[in-house]
Amino acid sequence: MSRKHIKYNTMEKKTLMQSRTEIHTGESKIVIVKKNSETKDIERMNISKVPFLPLLSIRTNAIEEIYKEVKEIKQNITEIEERNKVSSQCIETGKVKIQDLEDRHMALRKKAGIGCTYEERKEELLGKLKQVQKSWKKSANKLKSRIQELEEEAKELSIKADALKNLIFRKGQQQKILKRNLNDSGSTSENGYHSCDLLNSSGQIRSVVHTPSWNSLYGS
Numbered sequence: 001m002s003r004k005h006i007k008y009n010t011m012e013k014k015t016l017m018q019s020r021t022e023i024h025t026g027e028s029k030i031v032i033v034k035k036n037s038e039t040k041d042i043e044r045m046n047i048s049k050v051p052f053l054p055l056l057s058i059r060t061n062a063i064e065e066i067y068k069e070v071k072e073i074k075q076n077i078t079e080i081e082e083r084n085k086v087s088s089q090c091i092e093t094g095k096v097k098i099q100d101l102e103d104r105h106m107a108l109r110k111k112a113g114i115g116c117t118y119e120e121r122k123e124e125l126l127g128k129l130k131q132v133q134k135s136w137k138k139s140a141n142k143l144k145s146r147i148q149e150l151e152e153e154a155k156e157l158s159i160k161a162d163a164l165k166n167l168i169f170r171k172g173q174q175q176k177i178l179k180r181n182l183n184d185s186g187s188t189s190e191n192g193y194h195s196c197d198l199l200n201s202s203g204q205i206r207s208v209v210h211t212p213s214w215n216s217l218y219g220s
Contacts, residue, residue, distance in 0.1 A: 113121050 110121075110124065
């Protein structure tokens, strides 16, 4: 072989080796690009990077994630509704308290004579005076009837007291006469006369000499 031919073969071999190297490098780049593309697609779908994961499992996981998000959203909505309900109740309570305070404020202003004319103030005072007079009349009538009841009770008690005094007086007179008769009967028995008085089993006098008359009871 000539030198030219050997040189040509050497150059051809180098060119062939370069071509193979370039092809291999290109294939490697294609594989890397495909892997990067698949990785980005998987990350974009927020699914597992396992290359052999079935498509059904991927969809199931995605649906479960959606269900979880929907459940959390519903729970948040329920909490917000409860807070709104409590807030509405607080608002209504506050409105009632504000109205009550406003009414009290207006009543105090009227009582102090602020914000009302002379005629309005006069009419208000006349109304209060009528209420006081009406209440006073009712109380006076009740007191009068009660006084009458007490006077009648006092009269009845006075009559009963007089009757008791008379009874006590009569009992005292009877006691005096009985003592006098007992003394007289004792002196007669000492002079030889028999007494008409008998003693019972307890030693008390069972009968007396005679029954006192009304003149003797009320004569002294």
